[in-house]
Amino acid sequence: MRVTVIMLSVLMLFSCAGSKSGKSGPYRITISEGGGITGQRLGFHMDDTGLVQKWTQMPGKDEQIEWEKSGNSKKIYKFKKTIESSLTDINIDQSSNMSRLLTIQQQDTTRQWRFPATLNSQEIPLVLTSLYQDIYEYCSDL
Numbered sequence: 001m002r003v004t005v006i007m008l009s010v011l012m013l014f015s016c017a018g019s020k021s022g023k024s025g026p027y028r029i030t031i032s033e034g035g036g037i038t039g040q041r042l043g044f045h046m047d048d049t050g051l052v053q054k055w056t057q058m059p060g061k062d063e064q065i066e067w068e069k070s071g072n073s074k075k076i077y078k079f080k081k082t083i084e085s086s087l088t089d090i091n092i093d094q095s096s097n098m099s100r101l102l103t104i105q106q107q108d109t110t111r112q113w114r115f116p117a118t119l120n121s122q123e124i125p126l127v128l129t130s131l132y133q134d135i136y137e138y139c140s141d142l
Helices: 002-018 073-086 126-140
Strands: 027-035 041-047 051-057 064-070 098-106 109-116
Touching (some): 027 126, 041 126, 098 126, 109 126
Antiparallel strands (some): 041 051, 098 109
């Protein structure tokens, strides 16, 4: 009995120590823009491995991947950390004729920010529009 308790304690100690490795686990960041008369959306997916995909989607249809490229996983991780540190307290879901979306999916959680595609809107936090633009330029330049 005493050996079992000791073994369970050691097992729990090692399993907890493994969870403090500093890795954040898999995640995916998506930006997209669209709507309007056609409802078409254009966007990019980026994930923790560095994979970047450019895609389009028509209403009621599956996404069509236009290209896949290997990006810089460290740069993508910096975008993730900026989202976590700068957008945590920002909740915005303002759709318009043409909307932009920034989404991060991690394990069982998804956070999304939706805002009008016009960047001059006074109601949209600058940190959100700047981050969206930075991600867009990074993906477009690949």
